Amino acid sequence: QSVLTQPPSVSGAPGQRVTISCTGSSSNIGAGYDVHWYQHLPGTAPKLLIYDNTNRPSGVPDRFSGSKSGTSASLAITGLQAEDEADYYCQSYDSSLSGWVFGGGTKLTVL
C-alpha cells in the first residue's frame, strides 16, 4: 500500500480533460512538501511532468497542469491525445519516513 493514494485508472476520449488525484497526509503533502508528477511508459525512463506542485519543465506541453491543496494534489490533462496513454505517478517527501514517497500510479487510457 502506497503512502500517497491515487486512483488505479482513469480514462477519457481524445480532446477531453481528465484529472488524477493524489491524497497524502500530515507528514508529507499536508506538511507543506511539494508534489511532483511523472509520466511513465513501461520499459522507458519516467519523465518529470510537473514539479513543485504547478511548474512544468521545459518541453512539457501546457496541456498538463498541477495543483495542490491541503493534503491533496491533482494533475489535469486537457486536450487528451493518444500519446498521453501512460502511467502517472505523484511524488512527495515524507518527514516521518525521512524519504521520498510515490503514489501507487494511475493508468490513463485514451478511449
Next chain:
Amino acid sequence: EVQVAESGGGLAQPGESRRLSCAASGFTFSRYEMNWVRQAPGKGLEWIAYISSSGSTTYYADSVKGRFTLSRDDSKSSLYLQMNSLRVEDTAVYYCARVLPQRLAFDSWGQGTLVTVSS
C-alpha cells in the same frame, strides 16, 4: 544532452550480492544529488536510496536499509548501488534518477536495469 544509464542487472539467487552502476553524462555529475528508484513487476515506483552531491550523506528506505549501500565516484561520473543479502522481493527494474537542483523532484532518469532474484 543529460543522460543517465544503469547497468549491472541480471539474475541472482536469494542471499547473493549484486552491484548496479549508473553512468552519467551531459552534466557536471559532482554537483548533483542522486537517487535509486525501483519498480517491482506489476507494482508502482518505490524510492530506495539517496546520496548527496558530496557523497557524505545517504538515506535509505526501510525496505533496503542495512542491506544496500549507495556510493559515488565523481571522477568517473558514476553511481553505485551495492545490494547484499538479496531477497525475492528485491526483484524489480532499478532506475537511477537525478535530483532537480534546489528541489525534491527527480528530473532525469535512466531506462532502468532489471534485477531478478530467484532460486
